[in-house]
Amino acid sequence: MAELGLNEHHQNAVINYMRFARSKRALRLKTVDSCFQDLKDSRLTEDTFTVDEVTEMLDGLKVVVHSEVESELINTAYTNVLLLRQLFCQAEKWYLKLQTDISDLENRELLEQVAEFEKTEFTSSGKKANSEIIKPKLAPLNEGGTSELLSKEITRLQDENDKLKARLRTVETQATSALEEKLKLEQFLKDLNKVPEDQKEVAVLEETLAALKADFEKNLSVSTERQKSLQDNLISTKHDLLKVQEHLSLTEKELEKKFQETAAYRNMKEILTKRNEQVKELRKRLSQYETED
Structure with a gap:
């Protein structure tokens, strides 16, 4: 130095x-x-x-x-x-x-x-x-020794760099797709919520959505048992309905029987019987007149 x-x-x-x-x-x-x-x-x-x-x-x-x-x-x-x-x-x-x-x-x-x-x-x-002026020329790059090692290392690093670039492009493509999907979902949520003016309402909606999601995930684990319980309740309800229908049919018959036993029903029935007899008598007379003609 x-x-x-x-x-x-x-x-x-x-x-x-x-x-x-x-x-x-x-x-x-x-x-x-x-x-x-x-x-x-x-x-x-x-x-x-x-x-x-x-x-x-x-x-x-x-x-x-x-x-x-x-x-x-x-x-x-x-x-x-x-x-x-x-x-x-x-x-x-x-x-x-x-x-x-x-x-x-x-x-x-x-x-x-x-x-x-x-x-x-x-x-x-x-x-x-x-002293005489020395005019050195640029030393050529040798292909052996340290130069060869450096050249191989540079080639290796370039290959690795190309691989990393290709991987980076793949990751960028995936990230772009995920971002586009996220933007679509956000736009869909905005369309559903119609963009509330108050940010507090947005926070409330988000909390409600999170609670519903958590409740849904919780209920999903016991959905089979609840479905079985609902089926049992449905069968029981059908049985009760059949019993009620049968009870209504019996009640209707009893009401009809009681109505037939009332005085008004008997009077109406007698009147209808007399009228039927009168109609038969009239028809009989008419048939005699038709024979004479």
Whole structure:
């Protein structure tokens, strides 16, 4: 571990990038210096200048310097993006997700630490500044050893993940069906109850429904005995009904017999008998007249 808190391999990569940045910075500074030198060689040929002439020269120099600095800043940003792309591509091959903290880029303490690191690496004894630039390439991913084990583990985890996803889809389907059934039942209950306005009434109805359900479950266990008892009661009632019908029939006969024994019945019967005899006599007479004719 060193000043930046990195291992030797990563620290060497940082040094190479800093060397690349220093070379680009030195080249761009030379370009800026040449802009000033060109101005001196091309315009500063007289002993005196007017204010307008000085203003014109400074404005032209500002445009040139502004363009050079802007170009360098843009190029630096793009090179940083390419560097990040290399790191992210390597991480994605191992299914890693790197994270960055942009706020640390303006951390003054860390910036001073990097500046001190650069000063130590490139100014001490003048050796490292003049050393050859090392251009390492991205190491290929081997198919054996640790890489093979990691690849197999990743494949296994992917298969397990696919199985879990399939199971999750099944559970989601079942949950959706259960939710739809629940919604239908709730809608059915709302239609039955016609949605009471007072929530207390809803609570009372729910309690009543729960009590009825509990009572139903309780009565269901003894339904056989009650059914047998009801059947026995029904048979007994039928017997009682037959007895009552028989009693009514006897009562009716007795009433008819008593009525026949009354004076009114006897008088009516005598009157009917006399009338019948009179009718017979009349018919007999009529039959005599019919014979004569």
